[in-house]
Amino acid sequence: MTILLTAAEQKKPNIWRRARHSFAVARHEPANLIGLVLAIFFAYLILAPVLSILVDSFIVQSGDEARTHQDEGSFTFYYIVRTLYSRISEILLWQPLYNTLAIAASTVVFSMSIGVVLAWLVNRTNMAGRAWFATALIVPFMLPTWTFALAWTTIFKNRTVGGQPGWLESLGITTSNSVAYGYFPIVFILVLHYTPLVILIVGNALRRLDSQMEDSARVLGAPSRTIAFSIVLPLIRPALMSAALLIFADCIGEFAVPYILGLPVRYDTLATGLYRALDTRQNGVAAVIAGVIMIIGVITLLIDVRMMKEARRFVTVGGKGNMDRLRKLGRMRLPASGFAGAFVLIGVVLPLLTLFLSTIMILPGRFTLENFTFDYWIGSNLDTVALRNGILLTPEFWQAAWNTIVIVGSSSMISGVLGLLVGYAVLRCSFKGVGAFLRQITFLPYLVPGIAFAAAFLSLFAVARGPIPALYGTPAILIIALVASKMPFASRSGIAAMTQLGKEPEEAARIAGANWFSRMTKIIIPIQAGPLATGILLPFISGIKGVSLFIILAIPSTDVLTTYSLRLLDYNYDQAANAVVLMIALIAWLGTVLIQKISGTGLAQGLEN
Amino acid sequence: MPTISLTNLTKCYDGNTEPSVDQVSLTVEDGEFMCLLGPSGCGKTTILRMIAGIEHSTSGEIAVDDLVVDSVHQSCFIPPEQRRIGFVFQNYALWPHMTVERNVDFGLRLQKVPAQERKERCLDVMSKLRILEYADRYPSQLSGGQQQRVALARMLAVNPGILLLDEPLSNLDATLRLEMRAELRRLHQTFGTTIIFVSHDQWEAMTLANTIAVMNKGQLQQIGTPDEIYAEPCNRFVAEFIGNPKINIVDLKASAAEQVSLANHIRSRIATNEFTNVCAIRPEEIILTDTANANTLPMTIENIMPTGGSWVIELSFGDDRLFHSTQSRPKWREGEQVNAYLPTLSLHFFDQANNRLVLPETDLDYNHLLLNSASINQKHTNQPLAKQA
Numbered sequence: 001m002t003i004l005l006t007a008a009e010q011k012k013p014n015i016w017r018r019a020r021h022s023f024a025v026a027r028h029e030p031a032n033l034i035g036l037v038l039a040i041f042f043a044y045l046i047l048a049p050v051l052s053i054l055v056d057s058f059i060v061q062s063g064d065e066a067r068t069h070q071d072e073g074s075f076t077f078y079y080i081v082r083t084l085y086s087r088i089s090e091i092l093l094w095q096p097l098y099n100t101l102a103i104a105a106s107t108v109v110f111s112m113s114i115g116v117v118l119a120w121l122v123n124r125t126n127m128a129g130r131a132w133f134a135t136a137l138i139v140p141f142m143l144p145t146w147t148f149a150l151a152w153t154t155i156f157k158n159r160t161v162g163g164q165p166g167w168l169e170s171l172g173i174t175t176s177n178s179v180a181y182g183y184f185p186i187v188f189i190l191v192l193h194y195t196p197l198v199i200l201i202v203g204n205a206l207r208r209l210d211s212q213m214e215d216s217a218r219v220l221g222a223p224s225r226t227i228a229f230s231i232v233l234p235l236i237r238p239a240l241m242s243a244a245l246l247i248f249a250d251c252i253g254e255f256a257v258p259y260i261l262g263l264p265v266r267y268d269t270l271a272t273g274l275y276r277a278l279d280t281r282q283n284g285v286a287a288v289i290a291g292v293i294m295i296i297g298v299i300t301l302l303i304d305v306r307m308m309k310e311a312r313r314f315v316t317v318g319g320k321g322n323m324d325r326l327r328k329l330g331r332m333r334l335p336a337s338g339f340a341g342a343f344v345l346i347g348v349v350l351p352l353l354t355l356f357l358s359t360i361m362i363l364p365g366r367f368t369l370e371n372f373t374f375d376y377w378i379g380s381n382l383d384t385v386a387l388r389n390g391i392l393l394t395p396e397f398w399q400a401a402w403n404t405i406v407i408v409g410s411s412s413m414i415s416g417v418l419g420l421l422v423g424y425a426v427l428r429c430s431f432k433g434v435g436a437f438l439r440q441i442t443f444l445p446y447l448v449p450g451i452a453f454a455a456a457f458l459s460l461f462a463v464a465r466g467p468i469p470a471l472y473g474t475p476a477i478l479i480i481a482l483v484a485s486k487m488p489f490a491s492r493s494g495i496a497a498m499t500q501l502g503k504e505p506e507e508a509a510r511i512a513g514a515n516w517f518s519r520m521t522k523i524i525i526p527i528q529a530g531p532l533a534t535g536i537l538l539p540f541i542s543g544i545k546g547v548s549l550f551i552i553l554a555i556p557s558t559d560v561l562t563t564y565s566l567r568l569l570d571y572n573y574d575q576a577a578n579a580v581v582l583m584i585a586l587i588a589w590l591g592t593v594l595i596q597k598i599s600g601t602g603l604a605q606g607l608e609n
Numbered sequence: 610m611p612t613i614s615l616t617n618l619t620k621c622y623d624g625n626t627e628p629s630v631d632q633v634s635l636t637v638e639d640g641e642f643m644c645l646l647g648p649s650g651c652g653k654t655t656i657l658r659m660i661a662g663i664e665h666s667t668s669g670e671i672a673v674d675d676l677v678v679d680s681v682h683q684s685c686f687i688p689p690e691q692r693r694i695g696f697v698f699q700n701y702a703l704w705p706h707m708t709v710e711r712n713v714d715f716g717l718r719l720q721k722v723p724a725q726e727r728k729e730r731c732l733d734v735m736s737k738l739r740i741l742e743y744a745d746r747y748p749s750q751l752s753g754g755q756q757q758r759v760a761l762a763r764m765l766a767v768n769p770g771i772l773l774l775d776e777p778l779s780n781l782d783a784t785l786r787l788e789m790r791a792e793l794r795r796l797h798q799t800f801g802t803t804i805i806f807v808s809h810d811q812w813e814a815m816t817l818a819n820t821i822a823v824m825n826k827g828q829l830q831q832i833g834t835p836d837e838i839y840a841e842p843c844n845r846f847v848a849e850f851i852g853n854p855k856i857n858i859v860d861l862k863a864s865a866a867e868q869v870s871l872a873n874h875i876r877s878r879i880a881t882n883e884f885t886n887v888c889a890i891r892p893e894e895i896i897l898t899d900t901a902n903a904n905t906l907p908m909t910i911e912n913i914m915p916t917g918g919s920w921v922i923e924l925s926f927g928d929d930r931l932f933h934s935t936q937s938r939p940k941w942r943e944g945e946q947v948n949a950y951l952p953t954l955s956l957h958f959f960d961q962a963n964n965r966l967v968l969p970e971t972d973l974d975y976n977h978l979l980l981n982s983a984s985i986n987q988k989h990t991n992q993p994l995a996k997q998a
Contacts, residue, residue, distance in 0.1 A: 018667075020684035025665040028688035432623070504702035507663050510689040511696045512716035512767065522715075526706045 022430070030516045031428030038418070038425055039434055042441045045484045049456035050294070050448060056459055057287035064284060079284035092285060093292065096273040102183065103258070103269060104251035107190040108244050114191065115198025116240070118343065121336050122199065123206045125327045128337040134203075137340060140347035141196035142592050143585050144545035144562075146256035148189040150581055151351035153260060154358045154574070156180040161264045163572040167354075170365030182267040186257050192347040194247045201246075205239030206232075224327075241307045249300045252293060253449025255548040270296075271451045271548065278455055278552065287459075290452035297447030352585070359579040376575035387568070391576045391583075400564035401583070407475050407560060408543035411482035416536035418483065419490025420528060423498035426491075442491035445484055450548035457481045458552055473555045481549050486539040493538075497531035533598045541591040544584055561587075611674040611770045611803060613637040613660060618669035620655050620827075628667070629655045631827035637805055637820075642797050644818035645807045648850065652827040653807045654699075657773050660805070661696040662689035673771070695764030695772040695802075699779065701756045703748035709759050710735070710744040716767035730766055737799070738762045738792070754785040758792070765800065774806035778813050790816055811851050815839070823847050845963035848889050854921050854932045856957075857895075859888045871929040874906055879953065884960040892921070892934040894955035897947050905948035910941050924949060 026032050057079050060070045068078045083093050121127045122134050140148075157166030158175045168175050178184055209232065217227045255271040262272055270293050277286035329336055358364065359376050375382055379390040391397045422442055426435040445453060457480070461471040471477035505527060509519045525532070547562050554563045561584050568577035613636070620630040630652040637643050645653035658664040659679065660671060670680040673694070678687040689696075703712055713735060717727045735741045738758040748756055757777070764772060777793060778786045794817065797804055808814045814821050815835045823830040823838060823846075831843040842848035848856050859871045861881060875881070875888050901907065908931070912923035920939050924931045924947070933949070941947050958966040 017681055017684055021665070021681040021686060024684055024686040028686065502702075504698050504700065505704055507689070508696070508698060508702040508704070508763075509715070510663070511661060511692075511694065512763070513690045513693070513719045514715075515690060518719060523704055527704065529706075 026430050029428060029430055031425050032430055032434070034421055035425035035429035035431070035434040035438060038422060039437055039441070042438065042484075042487070045480065046441055046444050046487065049453065049460045049484070050444060052460045053287050053290050053452065053456035054294075057284060057291055059284070061283040063281060076284075079288050083285050083288040091268075092273065092277070093270075093289060096268040096270050096289075097292065099183070099258075099262075099267060100252055100269040100271070103186055103190065103254075104248045106183075106187045107194060107251050108247050110187065110191045111194040111198055111247060112240065112244055114343070115195040115243070116202055118195065118340055119199045119202040119206060121340060123203045125329050125336065126333065127329060127340065128333055129340075133337070133340045133344070136344045136348065137199055138196045139344070139589075140192050141194070141200075142541075142589055143193075143348075143351070144256070144547075144581070144588065145189060145193045145254065146260055146547060147355065147581055147585050148192055148351050149185075149257045149260040150569075150578055151354040151358075152185050152189060153180075154354050154364065154578065156185070164364050164574050167365030170363065177265050181261050181265040185261050186267075189257055189261070190251055190254065194250070195343070195347070197247060198243045201239050201243040202236060205236040209235055238307060242304065245300055245304045245307070249297060249446075252296050252300070253451065253548075255449070255451045255551075259547075259551075271449060274451050274455060275548075275551070278458070283459065286455055290448070290455055293449050293452050294447055297449070301447055352582070355578045355582055359575045359582065361575070364574070376579055387571075387573050387576055391579050394576075396559070396564065397580065400559045400561050400580075403475070403558060404544060404560040404562075407478050407558070408482065408540055411479040412486065412536045412539040412543055414479070415483045415486040415490040415539050416532055418487065419492075419494030419535050420497065420525075420532055421494070422487075422491040423494030423496070424524070426495050427498050427503070439491070439495065442487040444488075445486075446488035450485055450546060451552065453485050454481060454549045454552035457484075472553070473558070475558050478550065478553050478558060478560075481553055482539075482543055482546075485549060486543065489539060489542075490535055493531060493535045497528050497535075501527060530598060534595050537591055537595045537598070541588045541595075544588055544591070612639050613771060613803070613805070614672050615656070615660075616670040616672070618656065618659065618671060619667050620652070620659060620664065621667040628652075628827050630659070632669070633824075633827075633829045634669075635822055635829060635832060637803060639803055640801055641803055641805075642794075642817065642819045643805045644814040644821045645805065645824055646811060646814040646821050646850075647809065647824035647830075649809050651824045653809075653824050654775055656824075657696070657775055657805065657807050660771075661694050661773055662687060662692050663696070693767075693769055695767070695769035697757075697760045697764055697772070697774045697777065699775040701748075701760040703756055703759055703763070705748055708745050708747055709740060709751070712748070712759055713762045713766050716763065720767065730768075734762045734766045737796075738765070753780055753782075754789060757781065757789065761796070765796070765802075768800075770803060772802045772804045774804065776808055777806050778817075779808070779810065786813075793817060811853065815851075823850065825850070841965070842957065843965050845887065845889070845959045848957055848959070852891055854892050854934055856889045856891050857931045859890075859929065861885055861888055869927045871906070871926055871931070874926075875951070875956065878904070879956070881958070885958050885966055886961045886963070887959050889957040889959065890931075890951055890955050892932045894952060895924075895931065895933040896950040896952065897922075897933060897935075897939075897941075898950065899948065901948045905950045908947055908949045910939075910943055910945050910947055913939055913941075913943055 058075055058077070060068050060072050060074050060076050060078070062072050064078070065072055068076050070076055070078075083089055086092075118133075118137055122130060122137065127133070153166065155167045156175045156179055157164075158169055158177065158180045159165070160177055160181065166175065166180070213231055213235070214227055217231050222230070253271060254269070255275065258267065258269040258272045259275065262268060268276065270289055274286050274289045274293070277283075277289060360372050360374055361367075362371050362373055362375075373379065375390055377390045378392050380388070380393055382388050382390075387394065419442075422438050426438050429435045429438075448456070457477060458472065461468070461477050461480070464470045471480070501524070505523055506519050509523045514522065544561065547566070550560055550563045551566065554560060556567075559567070561580055565577045565580035565584070568574075568580065614634075615636075616634050618630055618633045619628050621628045633652075633656060645656060647653050655664060659666055662678065665686055666679050666681060668681050670682060671678050672680075673692070677683055677685055678692055679685065704715070707715070710731060713731050714727060717730060722730070732741065735744060738761060740755060740758045740762060743751060743755060743759075748759065751759065757780070774793075778789055781789055790813075793804075796802070806817070808817075818835065820832060821835055821838050822832045825846050831838055831847050833841075838847060839851055842851060845858075849858065859875060861872045861876060872888075898905065906926055908924040908926045910922060911925050911930070914921045914923070916934075919934060919936050922933045922935065922939055924933055926949075931949070960966045
C-alpha cells in the first residue's frame with residue numbers, strides 16, 4: 001500500500017515540491033538574479049522618471065499655489081486645462097503641436113521620396129560612381145542635425161536677430177524670414193539628415209530581396225513596370241513603413257534644429273515649447289506637453305508594432321539569389337549621378353565647407369584674403385572680451401571635450417554592458433514575466449523624446465529623495481540620464497546579440513564544468529566583444545551629437561562640447577562655436593569609421609540599428 | 610563506470626498541455642551504446658538534455674550511479690557543471706573565439722589540471738581523433754567533420770563516464786558519416802564510455818547502437834537490440850518507423866468478405882481472431898515467382914525503382930498496393946503479371962490498440978525465425994516456393 005502511494009505521489013508532485021524543485025533549478029541560474037536586479041534598477045531609472053512627469057501634470061507645482069488657489073502638492077486639473085483649453089493653450093500646445101506634426105509629416109514625405117530614388121539608384125542601377133555614393137550619401141546621417149542648422153544660419157541669417165550677420169546679408173542680399181527661419185529651413189535640414197536613413201533601410205530591403213521572385217515574374221512575361229509595382233514595391237513596403245515611422249518619431253523629438261531656427265521667429269515645436277515651459281518654471285505645463293509627446297510616441301510605436309506583425313507575413317524562405325542584376329540607365333547614367341552628387345553637395349560639402357569657412361573669417365561673408373585667419377582655432381591674445389585664445393588653445397574647450405568623453409563615454413560603456421546583461425537576462429531568465437518586463441521597460445525611453453526625459457530626470461533627481469542625494473549639477477545625473485535614454489538601443493542590440501549567439505556555447509561551457517563567472521568572462525563576453533564594442537560606440541556617437549539632455553541637465557561645470565558650443569553661440573562667438581561643432585562632427589565621424597573597422601560590417605548595417 | 614536510470618521521467622514545457630517526455634523509465638547500463646530513436650519532436654533530445662542537466666524535469670527522477678541528479682519528488686537538482694557528463698551538441702557549439710586546442714583544453718583548465726598533464730591529455734585525445742594538425746585553427750576554419758571531431762575531443766579530454774551525443778551524424782555528408790560512424794564505434798571500444806545518442810535516422814541507430822530505444826510522442830515504445838526491434842516490433846509504430854522501404858500494412862478489417870483483397874487472402878490462410886486489426890510484412894520478405902500455386906497471389910508490377918544495387922518494386926493486387934524490395938535484378942517488366950507469396954512466418958499482426966499480437970499458430974514459427982532469421986531470409990529470396998509451402 002505504501003509503495004503504491006509513493007508511486008502515485010511521484011507521478012504527480014504537489015505544488016510545494018514543484019516550487020522547491022524550481023527553486024533548486026533557478027538557484028543555479030544567475031540570470032534570474034541579474035534579471036531581478038536589472039528590473040528593479042530600470043524601474044527606478046526609467047519608469048520612475050516617466051511616471052513622475054506624468055504625475056507632475058496633476059500636482060500643484062511649487063510657486064503655483066496662488067494661481068491654482070491650492071496648496072503645493074495637491075491634486076489639480078489646472079495644468080491640463082491651462083495647456084489644453086485655456087486662452088493661451090493655442091500658444092502653449094496647439095500651434096506647437098501643429099508645427100511639430102507639419103514638420104514631421106513633411107520630412108517623412110520628402111525624405112522618403114528622395115531616399116527611395118537614391119536607394120534604388122545606389123543598389124539597383126549602374127549609376128556612375130555607385131560604390132562611392134553608397135558611402136558618401138550616408139554621411140549627412142553621421143553629422144549632428146544642428147551642424148546643418150548652424151551652417152544654414154551662417155549663410156541665411158538676417159536682421160531679425162542680432163549678432164554677426166549672415167553671408168547673404170553681408171553681400172547685400174536680404175533674406176526673408178520664411179527662408180532664414182521656421183518651417184522651411186527646419187524641414188529642409190531634417191530631410192537632408194534623414195534621407196540617408198531611408199537609403200539605408202530601403203537599400204537593405206532591396207538587396208535582401210530574392211531575385212528569383214523578380215525572375216519568376218519576368219518569366220511569366222511581366223514588364224519591368226509591373227514587376228516594380230506588383231512585386232518589388234509590395235515586398236519592400238514593410239521597410240518603407242518602418243523607415244517612415246522611425247523618421248516621424250525622431251522628428252517629433254527633434255530639439256536642436258527648431259531651437260536654432262525656430263526660436264528667432266517664435267516658431268515653436270512641442271520640444272522647444274517644452275523647453276520654454278521648463279525655462280520659465282512652468283513645470284506643470286511642461287509635464288502636460290511631455291505627456292502629449294509621449295502619447296504621440298506610443299501611437300507611433302503601436303502603428304510600428306502592427307506594421308511589423310504584418311511585415312512578418314512577407315518573410316519568405318530566403319533565396320540565395322541576391323539582386324545583383326543592375327538596371328542599365330543608358331543616357332540617364334550621368335544625370336542620375338548628378339542627382340546623387342547634388343545631394344552629397346548640399347548635404348555634406350556645403351554645410352561643412354560653410355562651417356569651416358565661417359571659422360576662419362573675421363567678418364562673415366567677406367571673401368577677401370585679409371579677412372581669413374586661423375586665429376579662432378589657434379590664435380592667442382585676441383582682442384575679444386572673453387575668448388582671448390583660439391578654441392584649440394582654450395582650456396574650457398579641452399575641459400568640455402574631456403567632460404564629453406568622461407560623461408558620454410562612461411554612460412555608453414555602462415549602457416553597452418547593461419544592454420548585454422539585459423539580453424542575457426531576457427533570454428536566460430526562468431521567469432518569463434521578468435524577461436518581458438525588462439524588454440519593455442528598456443524600450444520605454446524610445447517613446448520619450450530626450451527633452452521630455454531630461455525634464456523627467458530633473459523633476460525626480462533635482463532634490464534628495466531617500467538614499468539618493470540631489471544629483472542636479474553633478475556629472476552623475478547626466479550619466480544616469482544618458483544611460484537611461486540609450487537603453488532602447490543598447491538592450492535591443494544586446495538581446496539581438498544574445499539571440500544570435502544562442503544558448504549552446506554557454507551550455508557547452510556548463511557541461512565542461514564552468515561556473516557562471518568563468519562562463520561570462522571566458523565565453524560570453526569574448527564572443528560578444530564585437531557587438532559590445534559597437535554597442536558602446538554607437539551610443540557614444542549619438543551621445544556626443546545629443547543636445548536635448550544636456551541643455552536641461554548640464555551646468556557650466558559639467559559643460560560638454562554641445563552645450564559649450566551653444567553657449568559660445570549665445571555670446572555671439574560664432575566662429576568659435578562653429579569650430580567646436582566641426583570638432584564634434586569630426587569625433588562623430590571618426591567614431592563611425594571605428595565601428596565599421598571593429599564590427600567589420602558595412603556602415604549600412606551598423607547605423608540601421 | 611556509471612549507469613543511468615530514468616524513472617517516470619516527464620517534461621512539460623511551459624504552455625504545452627501535452628508533455629514532451631511522458632513517463633519514460635529506462636536504464637542505461639555501464640558501457641552501453643544506446644540510441645534514442647524517434648521522429649523529430651518525439652522528446653528524445655529533451656531526454657538527453659535532461660540527463661545532461663541543461664533542462665530540468667517536470668516530474669520523475671534521473672539518477673546516475675544511484676545518485677539522484679534531478680528529482681522533483683526530492684526537490685533536488687544538480688546543475689550541469691557539477692554532473693561531469695559529456696554532451697556533444699548537434700551543431701557542435703564550439704567556441705568561435707578559441708582555437709581548437711583551447712576548445713579541447715577548456716574543461717581541463719577548469720579542473721585545474723597541471724599544465725604538463727593538460728598538454729599531454731590534449732595531445733593524446735586530439736591525435737586519437739586526428740585533429741592534431743588543426744590545433745591552432747579556429748572553428749570557423751574547419752569543415753563539418755573536423756568540427757565534430759573537435760566537439761568530441763572537447764568532451765573526451767575531461768574523460769567523462771557518460772557521453773551524450775545529439776544527432777551525431779546528421780550534419781555530415783555521406784562519406785563523412787561512414788567515417789564518423791567507424792570513429793564513434795572505435796571510441797566506444799577504446800574509451801569504454803557509456804554513450805547515449807539521439808537520432809531520427811534508423812540507419813544511424815541500427816549501425817551504431819547496441820541498444821535502441823524507440824520513442825514516439827514523448828513515450829517510450831520499445832527497447833531492444835537493433836535486430837530485435839527490426840524483427841519483432843512491439844507495435845505498429847515501431848514496425849512502420851523502422852525499415853526502408855516502409856513495412857507493408859494490410860488493414861484486415863477494411864474490405865468486405867466477397868471482395869478480392871489481400872485482407873481476405875490472409876484471413877483465408879491464417880486463423881485470425883477478433884482482435885486482429887492489421888497485418889504487416891516487410892518488403893524484402895515478399896517472394897516473387899513466375900509459377901503460381903495455391904498460396905501465391907497474382908499481382909501486377911506497377912513500378913520498378915532501382916536504388917543502386919537493390920530494387921524496389923511496387924505491386925498491385927486489386928485495390929491493394931505492396932512494396933517489394935530485392936537485392937537481385939528483377940527479371941520482370943513494369944505492367945507484367947507476377948506471382949507473390951507472403952510467407953506465414955514473415956507476417957506481423959497488430960490489434961486495435963496497434964500492439965503486437967501473437968497468433969497461436971504462428972507462435973512457434975516466430976521463435977524459429979528469430980533463431981535463424983538470416984538463413985530463412987536467404988531461403989525466401991532464392992528458393993522456389995513449392996518447397997517452402
